[in-house]
Amino acid sequence: MNVFFVNFMFLVYFGLCQSRRYDNFTLYSATPTEQYQLNFLQNLQSQKYIDVIFWKRPSKLFNDVHFIVNPIDSELFQERLNHFKLEVHTLIPNIQSAFDSQKIKKYTSLKTDSFTWDSYHSLEDIYQWISDVALKFPKTVELHSIGKSVEGRDIYAIFIKISNNKANVIIDAGIHGHEWISTAFVTFLIKKLIYAQDIGDDRLNELANKYNWFIIPIVNPDGFDYSIKVDRLWRKNRRKFDNGEGVDLNRNFDHNFGKYETSTNPKDDNYCGPAPFSEPESKALSEFITEKREHLKFYISFHAYGQKLIIPYGDRIKHVENFSEMDNFGKQAILRMYKLNGVKYSIGTTYDTLGVRVSGSSTSWVKNNYKPKYVITFLLRDNGTYGFALPNEQIMPTCQETLIGLVELMTAKPRRVRADLFNASYKITANVMLLITLCFLK
Ligand SMILES: *[C@@H]1O[C@H](CO)[C@@H](O)[C@H](O)[C@H]1NC(C)=O
Ligand SMILES: *[C@@H]1O[C@H](CO)[C@@H](O)[C@H](O)[C@H]1NC(C)=O
Ligand SMILES: *[C@@H]1O[C@H](CO)[C@@H](O)[C@H](O)[C@H]1NC(C)=O
Ligand SMILES: *[C@@H]1O[C@H](CO)[C@@H](O)[C@H](O)[C@H]1NC(C)=O
Ligand SMILES: [Zn+2]
Numbered sequence: 422m423n424v425f426f427v428n429f430m431f432l433v434y435f436g437l438c439q440s441r442r443y444d445n446f447t448l449y450s451a452t453p454t455e456q457y458q459l460n461f462l463q464n465l466q467s468q469k470y471i472d473v474i475f476w477k478r479p480s481k482l483f484n485d486v487h488f489i490v491n492p493i494d495s496e497l498f499q500e501r502l503n504h505f506k507l508e509v510h511t512l513i514p515n516i517q518s519a520f521d522s523q524k525i526k527k528y529t530s531l532k533t534d535s536f537t538w539d540s541y542h543s544l545e546d547i548y549q550w551i552s553d554v555a556l557k558f559p560k561t562v563e564l565h566s567i568g569k570s571v572e573g574r575d576i577y578a579i580f581i582k583i584s585n586n587k588a589n590v591i592i593d594a595g596i597h598g599h600e601w602i603s604t605a606f607v608t609f610l611i612k613k614l615i616y617a618q619d620i621g622d623d624r625l626n627e628l629a630n631k632y633n634w635f636i637i638p639i640v641n642p643d644g645f646d647y648s649i650k651v652d653r654l655w656r657k658n659r660r661k662f663d664n665g666e667g668v669d670l671n672r673n674f675d676h677n678f679g680k681y682e683t684s685t686n687p688k689d690d691n692y693c694g695p696a697p698f699s700e701p702e703s704k705a706l707s708e709f710i711t712e713k714r715e716h717l718k719f720y721i722s723f724h725a726y727g728q729k730l731i732i733p734y735g736d737r738i739k740h741v742e743n744f745s746e747m748d749n750f751g752k753q754a755i756l757r758m759y760k761l762n763g764v765k766y767s768i769g770t771t772y773d774t775l776g777v778r779v780s781g782s783s784t785s786w787v788k789n790n791y792k793p794k795y796v797i798t799f800l801l802r803d804n805g806t807y808g809f810a811l812p813n814e815q816i817m818p819t820c821q822e823t824l825i826g827l828v829e830l831m832t833a834k835p836r837r838v839r840a841d842l843f844n845a846s847y848k849i850t851a852n853v854m855l856l857i858t859l860c861f862l863k
Contacts, residue, residue: 441652443520445492448476448513450805452485461505462486471498474654476808477727478682480776487805489516512806519810520653523601533557538609538817541601544574544646547608547638551579558615567637568705571660574642576705581614581634587716590632590831593706593783594723596671598644598655599809602801602819603723607638609820610827624828635713640783641670641702654809658702660694662687668694671724672779673703674786677736681778693781703783710787717793719831722784723823726808727775727800730755730768730830733788735779738772747795750833754826762822764802797830799823 453459462479465471465488472491479486490498502509513519526540528550536542536550555564561583566575592610594603613620617629639645643659644667657667665687672683675697679685683693698704710720730751732744740748748768755766771779779785788796802819803811811819 439520439649439651439653441654443489443517443653444515446474446489446516447492447495447511448487448489448516448519448808448810449509450485450487450512451507451509453479453482453507455506456482458505458507461501461507465501471501473498477775477805478777484776485805487512487808512808513810516810519807519812522812523653523810524813525649531556536608536612538605538820540813541605541649541816542608543649544639544642547604548575548577548642550608551577551611551638554611554615555579562615567709568701570641570643570702571658571700572643574646576637576640576642576702578709579611579634579636579638581611581629581636583614583617583630586631586633588632588718589713589716590634590719590721591710591713591717591787592634592636592721592723593640594637595639595645596641596702596706596722596783597669597724598641598646598648598657599653600656600723600725600801601645601648601809602725602811602816603799604638604645605816606723606799606801606820606823607636610824611636611638613824622828624832625824628828628831632718635709637706637709640706643702644670656690657692658700660700664688665692668692668700670700670703671783672781673698673700674707674781674783676734676782676786676789677780680780681736683780697781706783707786710791714791714793717787717791718795720784720787720793720796721827722782722798723801724798725801726803726805726811728764728766728802728804729774729798729800730766731771731774731784731798731800732769733785733796735771735782735785737770737778740770743794744770746835747797749835749838750795750830751797752838753833753836754830756838757829758822758826761825762818764822765804766826795831799826 465473466475471494473488475488477487524540525543528536528546530549531553533553552564555562563580565578567578568576594607614629617626641658644655648655657669660668669691672691672693678697679693683691694700732747751768758764767774784796784798
C-alpha cells in the first residue's frame with residue numbers, strides 16, 4: 422500500500438444512517454417564570470399530547486428547560502405557547518442536521534496513535550482501541566470484562582497501574598447511551614495517564630503514579646451502540662418489556678430506589694426498572710465497585726450535559742458532612758477550567774444545581790455504601806447551546822479542560838474561594854475575573 426492510500430484510510434469518516442430521524446425537530450429553551458407556565462411544561466412531559474422530548478426537564482421556577490418538538494406538532498405547540506405567554510428561544514431549528522454533523526471516524530486496528538479526539542467513535546472501535554492499548558502497554562494496562570450487558574456485550578474496565586499503590590480511583594462513563602462526550606473524555610484520560618510520564622505534566626504524572634485507576638468507559642454498551650446506529654437520543658439499556666424498552670441504569674442502583682425523578686413506566690426515559698440492580702449493567706458495576714471498595718478514595722462519574730460538578734447525595738436537599746471539602750476542591754477545579762477555555766461550571770448537589778432530587782444513581786449508592794472520601798459527578802459540555810448535538814470541534818477542548826479540572830480537583834488543598842462565583846446564574850464580569858485571579862494569588 423502506498424502512503425497516500427494509508428493516509429486516506431485514516432481519514433474515513435462515516436455519517437449516521439440511523440433509523441429514527443429527527444428531521445425538522447427544533448431545539449428550544451424556555452424559562453418558566455409563573456407557576457402556570459411550569460405546570461404547562463410539566464403536563465407536556467407527563468401527558469404527551471404534543472410530541473416533545475425533554476433534554477433538560479422542568480424543575481422549578483426560573484430554571485431553564487430544554488426540549489425538542491416534532492414538526493408535526495409545531496402549530497399546536499405555538500398555540501399553547503401563546504396561550505401560556507411562554508417565551509421560547511430557538512437553539513437549533515433542525516436537530517437532525519446537527520446530529521448529522523457529529524461524524525464518527527473509523528479507527529484502524531493496532532494504530533493506537535491514530536485514535537483521536539476530533540470526532541466521535543463507534544463502540545467497536547473504542548473497544549478495539551482499548552484492547553490495542555492494553556496489548557501495547559502490558560506492564561501498566563490491563564483490560565477486564567466486569568460482566569455482560571442485556572444483549573451480551575462485554576462491559577470493560579481498564580486498570581492502569583503504573584507503580585504499586587494502594588489507593589483506588591474508580592471512574593464510570595457512558596452509563597447513558599447518548600452522552601457520547603463522557604466516553605470521549607475518559608478515553609482521552611486513559612491516553613493521558615498512560616503517557617503521563619512523557620507529557621511533562623508533573624501533577625498528572627503524580628496522579629498517574631499515586632493511584633490504581635479503574636476506568637469503565639462504557640457502562641451501557643448496548644445503549645451506546647443503539648444511540649449510534651438507531652436512535653441518537655437513546656439513554657437507557659436495551660432490556661425488552663411487554664410495554665416498553667430500556668431501564669435508566671443511573672436510576673437502577675439500590676439507593677432510595679424509585680423515589681425521585683424516575684418513572685415506573687418502561688416507555689419513559691428515566692424508568693428505574695422493576696427492582697434495584699435488576700439490570701446486568703448496573704449489577705456488574707456495583708459488584709466491581711464492591712470488589713475494589715477497600716482503599717477507594719475517589720469515585721467519579723462522567724455524564725452530559727450541563728457543565729456542572731455534582732456532589733452527593735442525589736436524593737437530599739441538605740448538604741451532608743464532608744460536602745464542604747469536595748465543594749472547595751470542585752470550585753478550584755472550576756476556576757482552572759474557566760481560565761483555560763472560558764467555560765462556566767456550577768457546583769452543588771443535584772438539588773442545588775438542577776432543582777430536582779434523584780434516586781438510584783451510581784454515585785449516591787457508592788457514597789452511601791462505601792463512604793469513599795471523594796465522590797463527584799461531572800456533567801460535561803455544553804450549557805445547552807447544542808446539548809447532545811455537541812459538535813466534533815468541541816470534543817478536544819472539552820477533554821482538555823476536563824482533564825485540567827480533574828487534576829486540580831484530585832490534587833487540591835483546602836483554600837479560600839469566593840462562594841458566590843459559582844451560582845448557575847452568576848455573570849462573570851471583568852471584576853469577577855480580577856477576583857478569580859486574586860483568589861489564585863493567595
Ligand atoms: C424540513 O423542512 C423543510 C423546510 O420547511 C422542508 O423543505 C423539508 O421537506 C422538511 N423535511 C422533512 C423530512 O420533513
Ligand atoms: C468525612 O471525613 C472524615 C475524615 O476524612 C471521615 O472519617 C468520615 O468518614 C467522612 N464521612 C463521610 C460521610 O464521608
Ligand atoms: C452558553 O454558553 C455560550 C457560549 O459560551 C453562551 O453564548 C450562552 O449564552 C450560554 N448560555 C447559557 C444559557 O448560559
Ligand atoms: C449564590 O448562592 C448562595 C447559596 O445558594 C446564596 O446565598 C447567594 O446569595 C447566591 N449569590 C448570588 C449572587 O446569586
Ligand atoms: Zn447521564
